[in-house]
Amino acid sequence: MIPLYIYRDNTCDPAKCTAKKLARRGLARIVPAIAKIPRSTILLDPTAERALSPADRNLPSITALDCSWEVLDTGAVASWRNRRALPFLVAANPVNFGRPFRLTTVEAMAAALYILGEKEDAKTILAPFGWGLRFLEVNAEPLEDYAGAKDSAEVVALQALYM
Numbered sequence: 803m804i805p806l807y808i809y810r811d812n813t814c815d816p817a818k819c820t821a822k823k824l825a826r827r828g829l830a831r832i833v834p835a836i837a838k839i840p841r842s843t844i845l846l847d848p849t850a851e852r853a854l855s856p857a858d859r860n861l862p863s864i865t866a867l868d869c870s871w872e873v874l875d876t877g878a879v880a881s882w883r884n885r886r887a888l889p890f891l892v893a894a895n896p897v898n899f900g901r902p903f904r905l906t907t908v909e910a911m912a913a914a915l916y917i918l919g920e921k922e923d924a925k926t927i928l929a930p931f932g933w934g935l936r937f938l939e940v941n942a943e944p945l946e947d948y949a950g951a952k953d954s955a956e957v958v959a960l961q962a963l964y965m
């Protein structure tokens with residue numbers, strides 16, 4: 803599996819935190835400081851200008867910024883080269899069900915794995931969550947389209963069909 807890193811700032815509700823569960827199961831590694839995130843990683847950042855696409859397959863790892871949506875501040879990583887936003891997908895988690903773009907950390911990681919062609923690994927990390935595999939069901943069509951795209955521009959063009 804592509805290594806998965808999660809930077810946690812401890813602002814999200816620990817009872818609902820999907821990152822902690824992933825780490826407990828050995829599916830992702832928690833990174834305690836932004837300085838410890840490998841700079842070559844794909845940084846999942848909803849404010850990034852470039853959309854993730856299969857063209858990013860050569861990058862060595864994926865990192866999410868796990869924090870409460872209320873305090874999400876990507877200023878400290880604004881200059882990082884491999885920041886990527888995920889294209890239009892809807893959440894399947896109970897807190898934001900049906901809401902576009904606002905994914906939990908595990909949904910974002912799974913979407914990234916799927917788009918990069920690691921479909922079985924996407925299922926593996928969602929499986930521990932009761933609602934997890936539902937994320938792949940409700941987004942089946944766009945995920946398949948994005949995973950078949952050539953590059954970020956094509957992903958952005960495809961997402962217009964779903965928005």
Ligand SMILES: C[S@@+](CC[C@H](N)C(=O)[O-])C[C@H]1O[C@@H](n2cnc3c(N)ncnc32)[C@H](O)[C@@H]1O
Nearest residue numbers: 814819820846847848866867888905906907910
């Ligand atoms: C803001 S945290 C919220 C975490 C949530 N409390 C949980 O327990 O999973 C979600 C993280 O997932 C990633 N993410 C979510 N939606 C995204 C999107 N549309 N594009 C890129 N990354 C996204 C980002 O790293 C974001 O910081």
